Amino acid sequence: MEHGGILTYTNLRTHFLDFSCNINPLGISSKSKTELINSISKLTLYPDIKYLNLKNEVAKYLNCKIEEVLLGNGAVEIIDNLCATFDRIIVCPPCFSEYELRAKIRNKDLLLLPQTKDFLIDVNLLIKNIKSGDLLILANPNNPTAKRLQKELLLDIYKIVHERNAFLLLDEAFFEFCPEDYDSIDIFKKYNFENICILRAATKFFALPGIRLGYACTSKRTVNCIEYFEQPWHINSFAEAAAKIIFNDTDFIFKSKQYIFEARDTFFKELKDNSKIGKIKFEPYTSDCNFILIKLLNATDKEAQDFLKKHNILVRTCSSFKTLSDNHIRIAVRSKEDNAKFIQALFE
Amino acid sequence: MEHGGILTYTNLRTHFLDFSCNINPLGISSKSKTELINSISKLTLYPDIKYLNLKNEVAKYLNCKIEEVLLGNGAVEIIDNLCATFDRIIVCPPCFSEYELRAKIRNKDLLLLPQTKDFLIDVNLLIKNIKSGDLLILANPNNPTAKRLQKELLLDIYKIVHERNAFLLLDEAFFEFCPEDYDSIDIFKKYNFENICILRAATKFFALPGIRLGYACTSKRTVNCIEYFEQPWHINSFAEAAAKIIFNDTDFIFKSKQYIFEARDTFFKELKDNSKIGKIKFEPYTSDCNFILIKLLNATDKEAQDFLKKHNILVRTCSSFKTLSDNHIRIAVRSKEDNAKFIQALFE
Numbered sequence: 001m002e003h004g005g006i007l008t009y010t011n012l013r014t015h016f017l018d019f020s021c022n023i024n025p026l027g028i029s030s031k032s033k034t035e036l037i038n039s040i041s042k043l044t045l046y047p048d049i050k051y052l053n054l055k056n057e058v059a060k061y062l063n064c065k066i067e068e069v070l071l072g073n074g075a076v077e078i079i080d081n082l083c084a085t086f087d088r089i090i091v092c093p094p095c096f097s098e099y100e101l102r103a104k105i106r107n108k109d110l111l112l113l114p115q116t117k118d119f120l121i122d123v124n125l126l127i128k129n130i131k132s133g134d135l136l137i138l139a140n141p142n143n144p145t146a147k148r149l150q151k152e153l154l155l156d157i158y159k160i161v162h163e164r165n166a167f168l169l170l171d172e173a174f175f176e177f178c179p180e181d182y183d184s185i186d187i188f189k190k191y192n193f194e195n196i197c198i199l200r201a202a203t204k205f206f207a208l209p210g211i212r213l214g215y216a217c218t219s220k221r222t223v224n225c226i227e228y229f230e231q232p233w234h235i236n237s238f239a240e241a242a243a244k245i246i247f248n249d250t251d252f253i254f255k256s257k258q259y260i261f262e263a264r265d266t267f268f269k270e271l272k273d274n275s276k277i278g279k280i281k282f283e284p285y286t287s288d289c290n291f292i293l294i295k296l297l298n299a300t301d302k303e304a305q306d307f308l309k310k311h312n313i314l315v316r317t318c319s320s321f322k323t324l325s326d327n328h329i330r331i332a333v334r335s336k337e338d339n340a341k342f343i344q345a346l347f348e
Numbered sequence: 349m350e351h352g353g354i355l356t357y358t359n360l361r362t363h364f365l366d367f368s369c370n371i372n373p374l375g376i377s378s379k380s381k382t383e384l385i386n387s388i389s390k391l392t393l394y395p396d397i398k399y400l401n402l403k404n405e406v407a408k409y410l411n412c413k414i415e416e417v418l419l420g421n422g423a424v425e426i427i428d429n430l431c432a433t434f435d436r437i438i439v440c441p442p443c444f445s446e447y448e449l450r451a452k453i454r455n456k457d458l459l460l461l462p463q464t465k466d467f468l469i470d471v472n473l474l475i476k477n478i479k480s481g482d483l484l485i486l487a488n489p490n491n492p493t494a495k496r497l498q499k500e501l502l503l504d505i506y507k508i509v510h511e512r513n514a515f516l517l518l519d520e521a522f523f524e525f526c527p528e529d530y531d532s533i534d535i536f537k538k539y540n541f542e543n544i545c546i547l548r549a550a551t552k553f554f555a556l557p558g559i560r561l562g563y564a565c566t567s568k569r570t571v572n573c574i575e576y577f578e579q580p581w582h583i584n585s586f587a588e589a590a591a592k593i594i595f596n597d598t599d600f601i602f603k604s605k606q607y608i609f610e611a612r613d614t615f616f617k618e619l620k621d622n623s624k625i626g627k628i629k630f631e632p633y634t635s636d637c638n639f640i641l642i643k644l645l646n647a648t649d650k651e652a653q654d655f656l657k658k659h660n661i662l663v664r665t666c667s668s669f670k671t672l673s674d675n676h677i678r679i680a681v682r683s684k685e686d687n688a689k690f691i692q693a694l695f696e
Contacts, residue, residue, distance in 0.1 A: 003397065003580065027392050036388050043384075043558035044375050049351065073421050073560075076579045098580065105577055210391035210585025212421075229453055231424045232351065232446065236584050237558030 003097070016309075017338050019331040020316040022143075022174070022291045024207040025338070026259060029252040032206075032245045039241030047237050054240045058215045061247035062185050062200070067220045068193055070227070073234045075173055075201040075214030076102070079137070081226045082169055082197060083108060086135035092121055093322035094144060096171065099137045100322075114323045119145040119285070121153065127160055134166040140184065141174050144321055144330040146287035151182045158188070161195055168196045176205035176253070177260050177289035185217050193219040202239070204290070205256065206246045213239040260290050260333060267339040268292060278346035280304055287333075293318070296327045304329050311345035351445070364657075365686050367679040368664040370491075370522070370639040372555040373686070374607060377600040380554075380593045387589030395585050402588045406563045409595035410533050410548070415568045416541055418575070421582045423521055423549040423562030424450070427485070429574045430517055430545060431456060434483035440469055441670035442492060444519065447485045448670075462671045467493040467633075469501065475508055482514040488532065489522050492666055492678040494635035499530045506536070509543055516544045524553035524601070525608055525637035533565050541567040550587070552638070553604065554594045561587040608638050608681060615687040616640060626694035628652055635681075641666070644675045652677050659693035 048054070051071055059066040072078035080102045083089055089103035090111045103110045111134075113125045121138065130136060138157070141148040149157075154170075161168045170184060188196050197218035202208045213235065218226075246252070264287060271284040271292065281297040282304075296304055301317035308315055318328035333339065396402070399419055407414040420426035428450045431437055437451035438459045451458045459482075461473045469486065478484060486505070489496040497505075502518075509516045518532060536544050545566035550556045561583065566574075594600070612635060619632040619640065629645040630652075644652055649665035656663055666676035681687065 021394065023392055028388070033388050036391075037385050039558075040376070040381050040384050044371055044555045046369065046557040073584075074579065074581055076581070080579055102579075207392045209394040209581070210387075212581065212584045231422065231428055231450075233422055233424070233557070233560065236421075236560045236586065238584065238586055 016312050016314045017334065017341060018314045019308075019334060019338075019342060020314045021209075022204055022289075022332045023209060024177075024205050024256050024260070024290070025263070025333070025335040026252070026256050027207050029245070029249055031249055031252070032208075032242055035241050035245045036238055039238060042241070043237055045237070047233050047235060047240055049232055051235060051240070054235065054243050057243040057247050062215070062217055064185055064189060064193075064217045065220075067223060068217050070197070070216040070218055070223050071235055072214035072216070073236075074203065074212040075171065075199055075216075077230075077234065078197070078199055078214050078216050078226070079169065079171070080106070081229045082135060082167075084229055085225060086167060087133040088131075088135070090126075090130065090134050090136045092138060094119075094142075094318070094324045095137075095139055095321070096143050097320060099171075112322065115142075115145070119147045121149070121157060123153070123156060123160070126157065130160060130164050130166050132165040134164070135169060136161055136166060137169045137171065139171040139173070141172075141178055141289045143174070144291070144293050144316065144318055144324070144328070146285065146289050146291055146293055148178050148181075148288035151187075154184065155187070158191075158196060162191075166195065169199060170196060171199045173199065173201045174204055174289040174291075175200050176257065179288060188217075193217055193222070195219075197222060202242065202246060206242075208242060208246070211239050211242055212236065213242065263336050263339060264290065264292075264333045266336065267333055267342075270339070270343045274343055274346055280307060280346060290333045292331050292333065294329050294331060296329065300326045301329050302326065308342075308345055311348055313342060313345050364660050364662045365682065365689060366662045367656075367682060367686075367690060368662045369557075370552055370637075370680040371557060372525075372553050372604050372608070372638070373611070373681070373683040374600070374604050375555050377593070377597055379597055379600070380556075380590055383589050383593045384586055387586060390589070391585055393585070395581050395583060395588055397580055399583060399588070402583065402591050405591040405595050410563070410565055412533055412537060412541075412565045413568075415571060416565050418545070418564040418566055418571050419583055420549075420562035420564070421584075422560040423519065423547055423551065423564075425578075425582065426545070426547055426562050426564050426574070427517065427519070428454070429577045430483060430515075432577055433573060434515060435481040436479075436483070438474075438478065438482050438484045440486060442467075442490075442666070442672045443485075443487055443669070444491050445668060447519075460670065463490075463493070467495050469497070469505060471501070471504060471508070474505065478508060478512050478514050480513040482512070483517060484509055484514060485517045485519065487519040487521070489520075489526055489637045491522070492639070492641050492664065492669055492672070492676070494633065494637050494639055494641055496526050496529075496636035499535075502532065503535070506539075506544060510539075514543065517547060518544060519547045521547065521549045522552055522637040522639075523548050524605060527636060536565075541565055541570070543567075545570060550590065550594060554590075556590060556594070559587050559590055560584065561590065611684050611687060612638065612640075612681045614684065615681055615690075618687070618691045622691055622694055628655060628694060638681045640679050640681065642677050642679060644677065648674045649677050650674065656690075656693055659696055661690060661693050 436457040
């Protein structure tokens with residue numbers, strides 16, 4: 001399985017609790033639904049080819065300048081376009097498989113710098129290898145490890161990248177699920193986002209994978225360079241419409257964060273407490289966001305997947321993540337009720 | 349102006365009759381609206397990464413095999429991906445500006461083979477130039493000339509393309525607005541779509557530019573080759589939902605064709621009858637679809653645009669179309685009432 005949520009296209013959608021897909025369990029707000037219904041009548045118009053209103057909403061939400069905003073038909077489009085403009089792509093597995101795949105498809109040199117055993121970026125390895133023209137792609141928090149970069153480490157890495165005239169793509173698709181320790185956009189604003197692009201999306205936190213809206217903050221120069229490659233009208237009208245609501249829905253944002261923080265802490269504790277007494281023995285890694293990586297102690301990922309499937313639960317096997325062996329699964333933090341069902345399934 | 353409908357993103361949307369944009373004036377059917385509203389609750393799921401149901405609907409509508417279907421986030425994505433896989437791109441101006449632009453962005457050699465004075469493809473010029481590895485892009489009917497390729501000419505061109513081991517991208521974005529003389533998909537099915545890709549879209553006839561759905565018929569081999577470049581989840585969920593309705597809505601399809609055929613004939617006759625007696629003198633070219641190219645006799649395109657703007661009418665200037673000088677405008681066939689307003693404006 002190269003991606004989570006992959007089984008959702010069949011009729012399985014209705015029968016399974018999908019823990020393989022890391023989406024905000026609160027779903028779409030009713031405000032957003034109303035706005036989307038209203039926008040249907042506007043589908044007969046082309047989206048704004050410059051996306052001025054959409055960019056303006058993103059800029060307000062991210063607290064950056066409108067000229068620093070880059071949009072994508074999902075986050076992957078921005079990753080792909082960035083890969084197209086560099087000579088070599090550096091990725092640090094285990095991480096989202098699309099980084100490596102886009103580099104290959106764009107016919108780029110690829111360098112893998114594996115993370116340490118504790119899932120940290122190996123700064124010494126980075127110093128030894130990174131050079132001008134490189135695009136380093138890091139996720140913050142990282143998928144599937146759920147680890148957020150410590151602020152000091154992030155600053156160290158940026159310093160190296162900047163000094164070597166390389167470029168850092170920081171994929172923060174799960175940003176809003178993280179502890180509010182720092183905001184990388186605030187940090188790198190004073191550098192005018194030189195040599196860095198901070199990528200986020202409506203997909204996970206705003207529970208809108210179907211709407212395809214990725215967005216990023218980077219320097220004006222990089223915006224101009226990437227927009228040259230973009231296809232006209234690459235963002236659909238519904239994404240334009242949703243942006244008017246989701247980024248201003250402070251109530252939904254606050255409630256979602258609160259809910260996920262609580263649900264994750266409870267779920268993690270329950271997992272930990274029950275990790276050695278069911279049929280499957282395991283060790284959950286601490287998580288900085290809305291999913292949890294689990295090390296299996298007496299089963300392969302495929303065996304655990306099959307076991308849980310019998311209880312109508314889908315999980316993400318992790319063998320396809322480079323450097324992770326076949327003894328890891330990743331599970332989403334879903335609603336408190338669903339998480340309880342997961343725990344229960346371990347003993348059935 | 350590189351594209352029609354470009355002014356629609358400002359508040360001008362509500363104040364102007366937009367003849368610069370060639371969309372079915374009957375708009376979206378109520379059936380489609382209902383389906384789109386129902387699909388909003390499914391936005392929290394990723395679209396099917398393989399788009400099996402969507403491809404199945406397209407295959408049924410186009411009357412081809414599901415393995416012969418290629419999908420795009422709008423037709424431009426398919427044009428762009430095809431450009432990426434060939435050495436040289438041949439375009440025959442005047443035509444849609446994106447053909448040339450995508451070739452440049454993909455860093456490809458570009459060959460321009462201008463159309464004849466009567467807006468026909470110059471077959472001798474083609475024979476002299478085309479070679480293995482070339483991608484020839486033709487629109488059928490062509491934008492902005494509104495000319496459909498005669499069946500015999502199309503077969504002649506395909507023969508040349510096939511013999512030279514080149515490739516033909518036939519952009520049929522306006523197919524359903526054309527006379528029902530032949531269907532290129534029926535013709536090239538027996539060749540298993542070898543060396544040809546026939547491109548269509550929900551944008552114009554189904555009045556859904558905002559939903560971004562392009563689709564094409566080509567050989568299985570080409571489908572596999574192009575899908576390698578595609579980004580995952582490049583089509584949004586609303587496009588998936590709309591496809592279930594629009595392609596099966598025979599009533600809407602029949603009514604729209606009927607309406608456009610009548611509206612165009614009346615509009616053309618009115619234009620012709622009034623072409624020499626208003627302030628602006630002109631000559632309309634006959635049209636095979638839902639827009640009309642007009643040659644101005646005593647004004648530039650910019651002057652005509654300004655004149656009509658005073659009457660709240662937007663038209664597409666044509667100077668940006670290579671080989672057309674600044675004395676052409678393109679106008680859409682809109683509703684019968686709107687078309688009457690256009691004629692009236694000529695005399696105000």
